[in-house]
Amino acid sequence: MPYSFTLDDVAFLRSAAGRAALAECSTLDGSRIADVTAARRLVGEHAAPVLETVALRRKSVLKLAASADWLFTADALQQASATPVARHRASRLAGLAVHDVTCSVGADLVELSRVASSAIGSDVDPVRLEMARHNASVAGVTPLVGRADALRPVSRDTAVVADPARRDSAGRRVWRPADFLPPLDELVAAYPGRILSVKCAPGMDFSIAPWADEVELVSLDGQVREACLWRGLSSGVTRRATVLRSDGAQWTLTDAEPDDIPVRAAGEWLVDPDGAVVRAGLVRHYAARHGLWQLDERIAYLTGDTPPPGVRAFRVLDQLPYREKTLGQALKKLDVGRLEILVRGLDVDPDALRRKLKPRGREESTVVLTRIGRSPVAFVCRAERIPSEGFQAGERGVSSAG
Structure with a gap:
């Protein structure tokens, strides 16, 4: 159970004595009996709120900038x-x-x-x-x-x-x-x-x-x-996807942009749009912006001959009807041993399939399983990180007005 802070706890933690206690206990682990005993010896009755604060500050670093001296509750x-x-x-x-x-x-x-x-x-x-x-x-x-x-x-x-x-x-x-x-x-x-x-x-x-x-x-x-x-x-739009990165790069996409794209056979690359784009219902708008098209109008995977900058895209090495035996043979031919499996539109457990395929080669590959019409299809691909120069230069800003 997380510790339940009181106003007295907060007052102590904000005081000079509290700051000193936090510094003294900053290396202790509240999950270890020895460290709890040490904290009680150092700060007495304030050990529990001090140890909880130390633990929460460690967690906060992954989420909040400049939070080293902040105060939290676990739920907050x-x-x-x-x-x-x-x-x-x-x-x-x-x-x-x-x-x-x-x-x-x-x-x-x-x-x-x-x-x-x-x-x-x-x-x-x-x-x-x-x-x-x-x-x-x-x-x-x-x-x-x-x-x-x-x-x-x-x-x-x-x-x-x-x-x-x-x-x-x-x-x-x-x-x-x-x-x-x-x-x-x-x-x-x-x-x-x-x-x-x-x-x-x-x-x-x-x-x-x-x-x-x-x-x-x-x-x-x-x-x-x-x-x-x-x-x-x-703002003039009803749906918006905003994609942020910790390095400060960002871009936005809205339903005010065009969404007229074709549905046709796979190009050289497959692209799995960012989850914000998918959940905002802007897959077609994203495709239109980047000159991509759909494999199937009901599936979020996109394809094209030039992937967008700054994304992880999948270069198509082989395309085949999806059957476990046929896929296993294709992977063996390509000497695949390290295998990532992505699935959309099919009821397939990637972990279970990987165990059945038992890849033992030296190469690394990504298999994309999806459905085109009523037909299950497998794409054997090589994942590549596309350079992001255009990403930051062309798509960084987001207007505060819309």
Whole structure:
């Protein structure tokens, strides 16, 4: 069970004595009895919050920039947006007065405060609010922070940012507005006429949010991190995919772009679009931008003779009807021993298939299994990382207005 912080804990951790305790215990591991004993000897009754903070700061480094001196709860860190994602969302609200009505420990609030004309953060949890004050101070920003219920507005004429928690959905695979805390419909109704930005899970059925003008899917380093529901920005689009990288490169794609592409036989390369593009329903738009086409109109794999810059693409070495025996023979002929298997549109377990194929050669290959029409097809490929010079030069910027 994660440690439950109190206001007294936060006050101690922010004090000179607390900072010294954190420094003394920074090398200890709270999962080892010997280290817990050592922490108790060093800091007495404060051992538990100190060790929990040390552990959470270690985890936060993978997610949040400059978080070495921040304070967290376990749940708050888990729900917090990664810094590049929070920074991107803030950039779309640059120059506006913004109120983060579920600010938690301040991961989004800090980034908003850097670009907004003014920033407010509020939450119902007093412990997280004290942590947000601390984290904002460490980050060198000064938002107004106060305790308030997100369903009872305490600001006027601000853009509203919210990250409602997801309740236990009792095993349901489909989210409902009432599964959020605060409930999604009530949250939206509380801020009529305001610009609204609501973070949610990327797998959500967005039809439960008919009020949203735009749905944006955001990925970071190839992993889809979140969706954001936007209202009132007048962006002129309804679906957007934003692809971010930790090195600062980024690009965006919207449904305002053309999507008229052919469906025809495979070219020299196969391309698996970024997950944000797929979940935003922009596969055809992505293909049109890069001169690609579809193998099958129901399958997200794309193909062409020139892959987009900055992606991992698959050079086609062989194409054959998918049968285990025939595929095994093709891999043996190519002396394949290290095998990656990608599947779309077929009920195939890649790990189970790899065990059956038992590749023993010296070469490395990627097999892409998919369906063209009703026919299962196997592509034997060589994965290659395409140079990214054009990626950064041609696709870096994302307009804050849309």
